[in-house]
Amino acid sequence: MAPIVPPDTVVYGIQLPIQAQSNYFVEPWEKSAGTAEMAAVARAADESGFFYVGVCDHVAIPKELVPAMGAIWYDTVATLGWIAAQTTRTRLLSSVFNVTYRSPLVTANSFATLDALSNGRVILGVGAGHVEKEFAAVGASYDTRGKDTDEALRVIDAALREGAYDGLAIEPISVQSPRPPIWVGGGAPAAVRRAAKLADGWLPQGTPLDQMPDLVELYRRERGDDTGDIGAISEWIYVGEPAWDLDRPALTGQPEAIADGLRAWAKVGVNHLQVRFPSRSVDELIDQVTAFGSTVGPLLNA
Numbered sequence: 001m002a003p004i005v006p007p008d009t010v011v012y013g014i015q016l017p018i019q020a021q022s023n024y025f026v027e028p029w030e031k032s033a034g035t036a037e038m039a040a041v042a043r044a045a046d047e048s049g050f051f052y053v054g055v056c057d058h059v060a061i062p063k064e065l066v067p068a069m070g071a072i073w074y075d076t077v078a079t080l081g082w083i084a085a086q087t088t089r090t091r092l093l094s095s096v097f098n099v100t101y102r103s104p105l106v107t108a109n110s111f112a113t114l115d116a117l118s119n120g121r122v123i124l125g126v127g128a129g130h131v132e133k134e135f136a137a138v139g140a141s142y143d144t145r146g147k148d149t150d151e152a153l154r155v156i157d158a159a160l161r162e163g164a165y166d167g168l169a170i171e172p173i174s175v176q177s178p179r180p181p182i183w184v185g186g187g188a189p190a191a192v193r194r195a196a197k198l199a200d201g202w203l204p205q206g207t208p209l210d211q212m213p214d215l216v217e218l219y220r221r222e223r224g225d226d227t228g229d230i231g232a233i234s235e236w237i238y239v240g241e242p243a244w245d246l247d248r249p250a251l252t253g254q255p256e257a258i259a260d261g262l263r264a265w266a267k268v269g270v271n272h273l274q275v276r277f278p279s280r281s282v283d284e285l286i287d288q289v290t291a292f293g294s295t296v297g298p299l300l301n302a
Contacts, residue, residue: 001200004200005051008301012050014054014276019079023070040282040286042083045087046090050090056076059134077110081117094111096183099152105165120176122176124156127191128190153199182199182200183229183231187206189215192219196221209232229272234251236250236278237296238278240254242278255299258296262296263300
């Protein structure tokens with residue numbers, strides 16, 4: 001399947017706030033926010049030219065991990081379906097969906113349905129997972145998760161392409177042809193190989209810039225050509241000069257300076273960036289999303 005990012009272009013997306021409240025990345029204001037704020041951010045991204053809105057995936061967090069990971073993880077498919085009704089253009093990305101937690105035929109039906117309901121805007125981002133007790137809770141195997149992910153991808157690919165699998169009809173048929181694009185998440189070499197051989201793109205989960213060239217080379221070598229969409233999660237970004245302590249390293253200042261910093265990712269082969277913005281409120285996040293889309297985004301491809 002051909003890449004979906006236009007040639008010689010860098011696009012950008014955002015992870016939806018509030019939906020996942022891991023203490024690794026949640027902002028304090030999100031903990032008292034809800035669906036109205038989620039919808040407002042999704043609409044702002046849609047109106048500001050963001051290529052996708054991403055939604056995370058966990059089912060049940062072990063209690064001992066809650067202090068770090070949080071307990072709030074809205075269901076991925078339900079949330080994406082709801083976001084589809086709030087938006088008109090932005091793509092809907094699962095970032096990332098653990099396919100071994102469900103039957104691959106259930107996943108194929110869910111994402112074909114989402115694609116039909118959204119008029120062809122779904123990207124199925126998948127991952128192998130990492131929380132061992134969560135695997136046990138849903139009846140999946142932690143030890144064989146890599147092999148199981150590979151097999152699930154083969155079944156999902158066939159089911160989405162054909163609308164059927166092994167004599168079973170699986171409909172509705174997705175709008176995108178031959179199927180919705182699949183991106184594989186993860187930064188380990190095994191994930192890169194999986195993305196190259198079984199998917200249409202790679203979605204690193206926080207891989208730093210200095211590690212990207214070797215992994216991009218591995219991706220190209222395993223894929224056997226220079227096709228495929230390659231992503232990254234960017235540095236934190238604040239458009240303008242913040243009047244408060246961001247409490248983290250970030251690209252700040254004028255749009256050209258921010259765009260110039262982000263171009264470093266494109267130079268190593270990245271063509272889709274998940275951007276992220278420090279914020280003290282939903283209004284500030286929306287302001288940043290809007291400012292980025294109107295002033296920084298157009299400069300990435302100037």
